[in-house]
Amino acid sequence: MTRPNEDEYARQEAEIDELYREVILDHYRHPRNRASIESPTVSRQGYNPLCGDEIVVDLLVNGGVVEDVAVRGGGCSISQSSASMMSEAIVGRTVDEVESLFGGFTAMMRGSDDVDLDLLGDLEALMGVRKFPVRVKCATLAWHTLREALQELTGGKA
Amino acid sequence: MCGSRDLGRAPENSGRSRIVTATKPMSSQNVSEKPTGPLDVGRIREDFPILGRRVYGKPLVYLDNAATSQKPRQVIEALVRYYEQHNANIHRAIHCLGEEATAAYEEARAKVARFINAPSPECIVFTRNTTEAINLVAHTWGRANVGPQADILLTQMEHHSNLIPWQRLAAEKGASLRYIGLTNEQTLELDGLDELMHDRTRILAVTHASNAVGTINPIGRLVKEAHRNGTTVLVDGAQSAPHMPVDVQAMDCDFFAFSAHKMLGPTGVGVLYARRELLDEMEPFLAGGEMIKRVTLEGATWNDVPWKFEAGTPNIADVIAFGVAIDYLTGLGMENVRAHEMEITDYAMRRLRQMEEVFIYGPPDVADRGGVVSFNYPDLHPHDIGTILDREGVAIRAGHHCTQPLMRILGVSGTARASFYVYNTLEEVDVLVEALGKARAFFSNDTP
Numbered sequence: 001m002t003r004p005n006e007d008e009y010a011r012q013e014a015e016i017d018e019l020y021r022e023v024i025l026d027h028y029r030h031p032r033n034r035a036s037i038e039s040p041t042v043s044r045q046g047y048n049p050l051c052g053d054e055i056v057v058d059l060l061v062n063g064g065v066v067e068d069v070a071v072r073g074g075g076c077s078i079s080q081s082s083a084s085m086m087s088e089a090i091v092g093r094t095v096d097e098v099e100s101l102f103g104g105f106t107a108m109m110r111g112s113d114d115v116d117l118d119l120l121g122d123l124e125a126l127m128g129v130r131k132f133p134v135r136v137k138c139a140t141l142a143w144h145t146l147r148e149a150l151q152e153l154t155g156g157k158a
Numbered sequence: 159m160c161g162s163r164d165l166g167r168a169p170e171n172s173g174r175s176r177i178v179t180a181t182k183p184m185s186s187q188n189v190s191e192k193p194t195g196p197l198d199v200g201r202i203r204e205d206f207p208i209l210g211r212r213v214y215g216k217p218l219v220y221l222d223n224a225a226t227s228q229k230p231r232q233v234i235e236a237l238v239r240y241y242e243q244h245n246a247n248i249h250r251a252i253h254c255l256g257e258e259a260t261a262a263y264e265e266a267r268a269k270v271a272r273f274i275n276a277p278s279p280e281c282i283v284f285t286r287n288t289t290e291a292i293n294l295v296a297h298t299w300g301r302a303n304v305g306p307q308a309d310i311l312l313t314q315m316e317h318h319s320n321l322i323p324w325q326r327l328a329a330e331k332g333a334s335l336r337y338i339g340l341t342n343e344q345t346l347e348l349d350g351l352d353e354l355m356h357d358r359t360r361i362l363a364v365t366h367a368s369n370a371v372g373t374i375n376p377i378g379r380l381v382k383e384a385h386r387n388g389t390t391v392l393v394d395g396a397q398s399a400p401h402m403p404v405d406v407q408a409m410d411c412d413f414f415a416f417s418a419h420k421m422l423g424p425t426g427v428g429v430l431y432a433r434r435e436l437l438d439e440m441e442p443f444l445a446g447g448e449m450i451k452r453v454t455l456e457g458a459t460w461n462d463v464p465w466k467f468e469a470g471t472p473n474i475a476d477v478i479a480f481g482v483a484i485d486y487l488t489g490l491g492m493e494n495v496r497a498h499e500m501e502i503t504d505y506a507m508r509r510l511r512q513m514e515e516v517f518i519y520g521p522p523d524v525a526d527r528g529g530v531v532s533f534n535y536p537d538l539h540p541h542d543i544g545t546i547l548d549r550e551g552v553a554i555r556a557g558h559h560c561t562q563p564l565m566r567i568l569g570v571s572g573t574a575r576a577s578f579y580v581y582n583t584l585e586e587v588d589v590l591v592e593a594l595g596k597a598r599a600f601f602s603n604d605t606p
Contacts, residue, residue: 138541
């Protein structure tokens with residue numbers, strides 16, 4: 001049996017703090033764009049069979065630009081805060097820009113080193129999730145739901 | 159006569175003989191003047207190597223036993239002993255090893271039969287797990303006995319493994335699915351049972367004990383009412399066989415399914431008990447070697463029961479080691495196992511009730527529940543609880559527990575679940591409660 005190791009404990013604490021960074025907890029406690037859009041251009045439901053989390057993403061897209069977004073559903077702090085942060089990140093962006101954000105975010109979650117952190121902005125806060133492999137799907141649920149919505153919109157070409 | 163015939167038995171001076179079932183003070187270090195329990199947990203823990211390890215620097219507190227149990231050294235050693243000394247294919251070998259392996263495999267079948275008081279070993283079919291056992295019944299008995307006008311009666315608390323096979327059968331046959339509902343305490347609502355069960359109800363498939371909320375169902379009464387109605391009964395015993403005495407003859411059920419890995423045995427072994435006459439009339443499930451008697455290019459005749467249902471080389475090593483797990487549990491005494499779990503569950507529920515916001519699912523009286531405590535905080539997701547607890551060394555289950563319809567009825571996406579077994583202690587419940595306090599504090603609005 002290994003002896004308790006103070007450094008190890010500190011590392012664990014640091015990983016937990018990294019997973020649940022203040023910006024994440026803030027989005028969890030005060031989710032942004034948590035509503036529904038009356039007549040969305042497209043609406044898509046996502047589901048994580050692992051934990052039963054559900055999410056709905058409504059998009060209002062005009063001239064290739066995401067003018068409004070609403071997310072709702074139930075889930076853990078990671079899935080809910082990730083959805084909230086995503087909603088802030090994509091409003092006002094073109095569909096192409098959203099697509100690059102999706103690529104960058106999912107690459108970060110896969111553990112890729114080749115990620116443009118400037119592009120991701122605040123989303124980088126979720127990087128700590130990588131240390132918790134079972135939680136990665138929580139963080140990416142909203143993004144995959146968003147992408148399916150965009151694919152529906154563009155007939156699979158997004 | 160060839161060598162050792164006891165490869166399925168734990169060696170002398172280990173396991174069984176060292177387990178003291180009499181009431182005596184627990185020898186765990188932290189326990190000084192604790193009340194005595196039905197099991198000598200301190201000594202039991204010494205048999206489980208994994209309980210000595212640390213997780214993230216903390217002692218492992220394993221409370222996910224409803225998912226799978228840990229394995230005692232005796233079971234692990236039986237696997238090694240089999241592969242090092244006796245490995246051979248069974249039933250046809252004309253050599254010493256084959257004879258030994260066959261004898262040990264069939265001895266394990268006899269042990270299983272005795273463990274659940276089946277009338278004979280021929281009533282025991284080995285499968286991969288409970289899920290496969292239930293699928294076997296749905297595919298063979300079900301296809302032959304459930305027609306377009308038939309009803310299949312289930313309950314709203316079934317594990318997906320006792321739900322999806324019946325949904326598929328109903329879809330294939332055009333049969334109807336009916337469900338026994340639940341009370342507010344997640345016990346079965348039996349008031350309207352008469353209306354649910356009628357002359358077209360071909361089978362009642364019901365869990366003995368809920369994996370998700372812990373409820374123990376009144377199987378005796380259900381079987382009696384079903385049989386009076388001419389309805390066949392399958393009992394999902396995955397959460398009962400490991401935790402309490404089971405007597406399939408007293409229960410009078412027609413089918414009873416359970417898994418080795420939840421009761422100290424290896425993964426990859428399940429059991430289907432069925433009444434002999436049912437097995438005789440059922441068609442085989444999988445086809446191939448072992449399940450046949452005589453084969454020509456035109457066709458084949460089936461082997462005798464139960465081998466008719468065990469096509470191909472079975473999981474010999476794990477079945478034999480499962481026999482050793484059963485020896486271990488028999489040595490403890492299933493009455494004692496049940497008493498121990500009731501004591502821990504009672505303590506856990508009392509401690510959790512003291513935490514203001516915690517909501518516990520299932521019946522309040524431990525006599526009506528197995529060693530499963532499922533709970534939620536109003537605003538804390540079970541996965542977040544699970545992650546914080548994990549870093550404290552505490553392994554619980556968080557999620558829907560493969561009971562999504564039940565979760566929908568409860569109005570949640572999942573619950574946090576602690577589930578206990580023979581090696582768990584009251585002190586581990588204290589560690590759980592303390593870790594829950596940390597999780598609560600971590601996510602509360604006042605902390606930075």
